[in-house]
Amino acid sequence: MAAIFLGVGAATALSPSNCFDSKKFQLSTRRSLSGRKPWFLVVRSDGSVNLGSNQRSRRTQQLITNAVATKADSAASTSASKQGHELLLFEALREGLEEEMDRDPHVCVMGEDVGHYGGSYKVTKGLADKYGDLRVLDTPIAENSFTGMGIGAAMTGLRPIVEGMNMGFLLLAFNQISNNCGMLHYTSGGQFTIPIVIRGPGGVGRQLGAEHSQRLESYFQSIPGIQMVACSTPYNAKGLMKAAIRSENPVILFEHVLLYNLKERIPDEEYICNLEEAEMVRPGEHVTILTYSRMRYHVMQAAKTLVNKGYDPEVIDIRSLKPFDLYTIGNSIKKTHRVLIVEECMRTGGIGASLTAAITENFHDYLDAPIVCLSSQDVPTPYAGTLEEWTVVQPAQIVTAVEQLCQ
């Protein structure tokens, strides 16, 4: 059965994330969409490629019914030749963490309630029993201090993972992250390295209130010396966790409060995701949609609607928030000439704002239309459910934006 390579959950065992080489599918560029028949690429499970054009009926039966991989996705997993095992995203994070702690005795975890309580989102559950409470350290409530502690430990040979119970609380650790974590390798003339991982759940949840719905990636993105990645699926969560721990640079790993219970089948064998690479979620021809974290799922849901309407969006989960993977993004833009950025950050000074600037600077000539960026409004996230829903970009808005962009 031919599988449309939507790549939801990216559960193929071909190779991590970028097994789909977008360059192979660069066909002649067409500047106008009018009169162009919508068409799409079909990747068969045997690896061969077909071009199908405007076959609505055939297309509908090949659509994947779930935008979010809540069950072991049949289409995606049949192309996987290995067995793999199913787990939830927080379990994938834990598995990655555990594998690294087994592999290197210098890896340790510190944060509030990470030890015997197992972490407020259960990412560290069971680890304290296994490794002892010196390697999975419960700290008092002082984010600036335990982040500072992590930095001190990192400088003298340990590889700590600092957990912020909620990313928003790491605003209290901003001094240590900016002035020390990002800077010490540079100001010491390269003498001291800080191989620290700072992670935690962020983003807008379900009525958690403004202080628990922060998007810290906006505030941290300017700090030189750190890397930022955002995971979105169990597969890339485990891969990015492992890569971040092995990196010699300080890495901030952004998780999302609402994605912890996503289920996916991931490979049994060991793998790592590249920290600086973006993930091709759904290749397409008409428009490049750049997104990350939870918005990936809103985009994929909108993609369903868009495909039904005859559009062929290319969806890329940028994953690496600092630095941007301009290689993958650029290749996509050179193909589609239209960009839509969908993010959860606020309009002012968010990841989308920086990405817009980076794309305009580098790929200006390839754009047929101005870049459209959909982001949250510049307001604190309200508690009331209906209000909260309207601060987050919804699939309907994405569909409308694509339609306008492709006119």
Add this chain to the structure above:
Amino acid sequence: MRFIPESSEKRVPCFRVLDDNGELIKGSDFQQVSKEVAVKMYSHMVTLQVMDSVLYEAQRQGRFSFYLTTIGEEAINIGSAAALSADDFILPQYREPGVLLWRGYTLQQFANQVFANKADDGKGRQMPIHYGSKKLNYITISSPIATQLPQAVGVAYSLKMEKKDACAVAYTGDGGTSEGDFHAALNFAAVMEAPVVFICRNNGWAISTNISEQFRSDGIVVKGRAYGIRSIRVDGNDALAVYTAVQAAREMAISEKRPVLVEALTYRVGHHSTSDDSTKYRTLDEIEYWKTERSPINRFRNWVERQGWWSEQEETELRSSIKKQLLQAIQVAEKTEKPAITELFSDVYDVPPSNLAEQEKQLKEIIQTYPQDYPTDVPV
């Protein structure tokens, strides 16, 4: 119902070994030091003082932008350094170059750092006096106050996990104890049972803020108990007392796996830094008094001389030799090239990413196009 009073009737006593004239106080707990150690301590205190005065003058002459002195606190610097082992990891505030000096940092290396030339260990990236040396287990100084305190707990945690016979030693001033990081670090160290020795140089002034405006407690030593930390108050101008106390503290920290707080009372004789004129907020008499009559160097010298281990001649020889070496080091440092443009972009990450490589290329192109707008003595 009894409220615990806000202060006790008597202040916490201060541990001393030598009196103001450098005479051994009868019955004091004192660890006898050998001639070798005593002479090394004394000559390092003198070296520190000479280095400070020569480099301060050089800054005043405009040869580099900034300096801060340790005048009046030499006993704390050298006394504590002498009591520690080379494996103990130091996290200084910024008024502790004596510890680095003790461990073997050369006058040339100090000069290179303040001139930010390409021979600087920090590759010219930090302001003057922000020394750092991984080899000598001395973390690169970071300007914000007290950030090193929680880091010290992390270092101690690391040493504890690796079961090393070493501790972390963090220094701070009286002003630094007001920072949130101070409280959390002490609290953490106690809870984690981390082998850290916190040394607080209570020198009476935080730039222009006198200690009466900094806190209302009886100094810093009483704060240790609030966190469950063993503490001691020591006369910071008595080199032997500092040496004895820090040695004991270190022993406790490592063998009992606990933090220890040492408050060393002293006086900041110099200005806060070259950006400060302390006569604006304190009297010249006060400064003079502490400079001459309560000088830690004179006090220790009296004791060393009385042991027959030092003489006037050696004093003069040492001072002129150090001064000559310093002037030489300054000359060499001034003439040494500044770091190349590549050092602007390296070490931000382990490997420069593409955006930085691009920014470097752009900068080089701009410099080539407009060479007259850029300094000529910097290698591109």
